[in-house]
Amino acid sequence: MATFAKLDSLRKQYSPPDGPYAVGPKEGVNLEILEGEIFSLLGPNGAGKTTIISMMSGLLTPTAGDVVLGGFSITKQPLDVKKQIGVVPQDLALYPNLSARQNLNLFGTLYGLSGKNLSKRTDEVLEFIDLKDRANDKISEYSGGMKRRVNIGVGLMHRPKMLFLDEPTVAIDPQSRRNILDTVKELNQQGMTVLYTTHYMEEAQELSNRIGIIDHGQIIALGTLDELVKTVGEYDVIRLTLPEPPALVVERLGAIPNIQRAETTDGEVRLIARDGRQQLPEAIRIINEAGLALHGIEIQEPNLEAVFLQLTGRALRD
Amino acid sequence: MIWRKIQAIAWADIYQAFTDRSALLFNFASPLAISMIIGAAFGGGSNDVDVEAAKVGVLNLDTGSTQVEQAFGDIYTQVLVEAPPEELSDFIDGKTITDEKKARRQIGDGDLDVLVVVPEDFTANVITPDKGGTLRIYYNPGAGIPGDVARSIIDGMTTQLNNQNIALQVGIPYASEQAARNNQAVDAAVAYVRQASQQLREKEAITLNRVSIEGDVQEFNSLQYFGPGMAILFMTYALSNGAISILVDQRNWTMQRIWTTPSPRTVYLGGKMVGIYVTGIFQMLILMLAMIFAANVVFGSGVAVWGTDAIGIVLVLASVVAAGAGFALVIASFAKNPDQGGSISTLVLTVSGLLGGAFLPVDDVPILGQLSKLTLNRWGLDGFTTLSFDGGTVMDILPNVAVLLGMAVVFFTIALFQFGRRFRS
Numbered sequence: 001m002a003t004f005a006k007l008d009s010l011r012k013q014y015s016p017p018d019g020p021y022a023v024g025p026k027e028g029v030n031l032e033i034l035e036g037e038i039f040s041l042l043g044p045n046g047a048g049k050t051t052i053i054s055m056m057s058g059l060l061t062p063t064a065g066d067v068v069l070g071g072f073s074i075t076k077q078p079l080d081v082k083k084q085i086g087v088v089p090q091d092l093a094l095y096p097n098l099s100a101r102q103n104l105n106l107f108g109t110l111y112g113l114s115g116k117n118l119s120k121r122t123d124e125v126l127e128f129i130d131l132k133d134r135a136n137d138k139i140s141e142y143s144g145g146m147k148r149r150v151n152i153g154v155g156l157m158h159r160p161k162m163l164f165l166d167e168p169t170v171a172i173d174p175q176s177r178r179n180i181l182d183t184v185k186e187l188n189q190q191g192m193t194v195l196y197t198t199h200y201m202e203e204a205q206e207l208s209n210r211i212g213i214i215d216h217g218q219i220i221a222l223g224t225l226d227e228l229v230k231t232v233g234e235y236d237v238i239r240l241t242l243p244e245p246p247a248l249v250v251e252r253l254g255a256i257p258n259i260q261r262a263e264t265t266d267g268e269v270r271l272i273a274r275d276g277r278q279q280l281p282e283a284i285r286i287i288n289e290a291g292l293a294l295h296g297i298e299i300q301e302p303n304l305e306a307v308f309l310q311l312t313g314r315a316l317r318d
Numbered sequence: 319m320i321w322r323k324i325q326a327i328a329w330a331d332i333y334q335a336f337t338d339r340s341a342l343l344f345n346f347a348s349p350l351a352i353s354m355i356i357g358a359a360f361g362g363g364s365n366d367v368d369v370e371a372a373k374v375g376v377l378n379l380d381t382g383s384t385q386v387e388q389a390f391g392d393i394y395t396q397v398l399v400e401a402p403p404e405e406l407s408d409f410i411d412g413k414t415i416t417d418e419k420k421a422r423r424q425i426g427d428g429d430l431d432v433l434v435v436v437p438e439d440f441t442a443n444v445i446t447p448d449k450g451g452t453l454r455i456y457y458n459p460g461a462g463i464p465g466d467v468a469r470s471i472i473d474g475m476t477t478q479l480n481n482q483n484i485a486l487q488v489g490i491p492y493a494s495e496q497a498a499r500n501n502q503a504v505d506a507a508v509a510y511v512r513q514a515s516q517q518l519r520e521k522e523a524i525t526l527n528r529v530s531i532e533g534d535v536q537e538f539n540s541l542q543y544f545g546p547g548m549a550i551l552f553m554t555y556a557l558s559n560g561a562i563s564i565l566v567d568q569r570n571w572t573m574q575r576i577w578t579t580p581s582p583r584t585v586y587l588g589g590k591m592v593g594i595y596v597t598g599i600f601q602m603l604i605l606m607l608a609m610i611f612a613a614n615v616v617f618g619s620g621v622a623v624w625g626t627d628a629i630g631i632v633l634v635l636a637s638v639v640a641a642g643a644g645f646a647l648v649i650a651s652f653a654k655n656p657d658q659g660g661s662i663s664t665l666v667l668t669v670s671g672l673l674g675g676a677f678l679p680v681d682d683v684p685i686l687g688q689l690s691k692l693t694l695n696r697w698g699l700d701g702f703t704t705l706s707f708d709g710g711t712v713m714d715i716l717p718n719v720a721v722l723l724g725m726a727v728v729f730f731t732i733a734l735f736q737f738g739r740r741f742r743s
Contacts, residue, residue, distance in 0.1 A: 054574075057578045058577070058578065059574050059577055059578060079580045079581075079582075080580075082578060082579060082580040083580045085578070087575060087578040089571045089574065089575055090571075091570060091571040092570070092571075093570060093571035093572045093574065093575035094570075094572065095330055095334065095572060097333075097334045097337065097338060098330060098333065098334065102330070102333070105326075106326050106327075106329075106330050107575070107576075107579065109322060109323060109326040110323050110326060110327075110576055110579040110580075110581050110585075111579050111580065112319065112580060114322060154575070
């Protein structure tokens, strides 16, 4: 597949009062998104996902570097880039006192549509997001899931070649989340390139052709799901529910052969272990010796969570 | 294409402004209600807003050969200058005039509000059946409410004297006879004939010739003052809501989303400005029509609340809304968020309204009168009252229009600079 978007040494340096901090290492973020793929940026809140999308969509001017998208530079030809992208922000960027149809018409006009093309495309998008029956109701009267669908619909008005979705499933019910994930897959099947940011590992795993893991403004891992999981080898994550474990116990757990690391988070001890099931009896023995009550055990096969944990020493949700 | 995008953003703002029920109630019902309440409190079409005493001069040339033949001149002098009744003393500051030309000049200069000239042989002519006398009243329309009050008092006196004169005419033989015997002739004559003269009451021997030093006689309605005052004040509130919607758009990310469309950023601000301006114009027009209705139908006054010079009205309207839009944008551009913007706007715009005379005239108040010239409310209000109460024309309100447009240019420049700084990425 050909490259559709290329981030070339992209960096944003924030100054006070917003900073000081930077998105991107000193040499900047280098990344290629291929035409027709779903590329996910996975990282915790504040990792820099929105900043990267903002620079790619021309909202923020990069401190250094450039984004070339569809052959156009965002710093030199921003309007040409914007014609090719649809942006679905994390916030419900809609006018609540306007109806879905009025919102779509407004943004359609701003994307350059007019007349019959505009009304025809508005009907198509309303059909696609399954809101034709409620098209003339005010957005403020919609459920959270319906609002999210309109939020996506606005980004589709001008048939963009690439769609940016910035955490589109935050704070919605499971059914609406399912609906959005299916919508993203459907759009991708129609040939649309998708950049999807999330801090939900499951979404990145389900949707993505490739995943970039981002933390503290830097892309720390990049590849397909299989490639990323292989980086942690055969390590499992053992979660032991153990309220307030003494530091000495955690230290002893970490010292078990084949256990790479032991972490404590939220009443839980996490062990990164090669062949986790084999190490479990020794871990339980140490806990019993310390006279602690073990409330639960969970073993996770290698996944993105483990990758993130191994790379950063923190859980993705931290 | 750019203009169509600007229109689309402006339309979204206007649509939301005029479909928000709470905003409609605040922006339209409130100013109308307040104006009508104030109007009713000050008597709707009456003239008794200000208790400041009017400066009235009386030139009495009515020096007949007998006491009877100088009676009316004496009455005007007594009532207006020498011994005004207690109930009138707060409203009249009278003095005797000897030089008519000088007094008329004083009217033009504003040193005198009303001049009453009782001509020679006035009483003699008035009390002669089939003759009559003309009392000349000179006044300055710019004298404001005190001048109106004084004219009303003189009108009332003249009406009473007309009634009593009919009686005098009937009873003059008796009065002449009595005059030789005591000095109470006029009173006696009046008392004698009052009962007998009811059938002749329609006849008026005294006519008033009212001469405006600067123009025609204008009827005053308190809505002519408080209507524009309230309309401008609430227009600025409405415009501030429009300006703050920029901060709301920023918070909700609708502004940023618009910036991700293939449109220059100026399209967004342009659309917002057009939307805010048109909303202000609509708001003012609706209030103007409502207050005309209120003045004419509710208070039954036939006055033109906003004046009769259409071009002048349009110019003041267009310029005061432009200044208001610019001012609202300046306030919003310095606010950190919509909540802060709302609080600051309410405070600043209310103070500006107070200083500008929206609630009470402040022109004659020391310091405040000068400070009011810093507010768009004052210049807009002054423009509208110049057109309505003073019967002014386009030429009279050009200074107001120039000041308001100047304010608009300054405000828009500051707002654009500040928003530019704020949204620099």
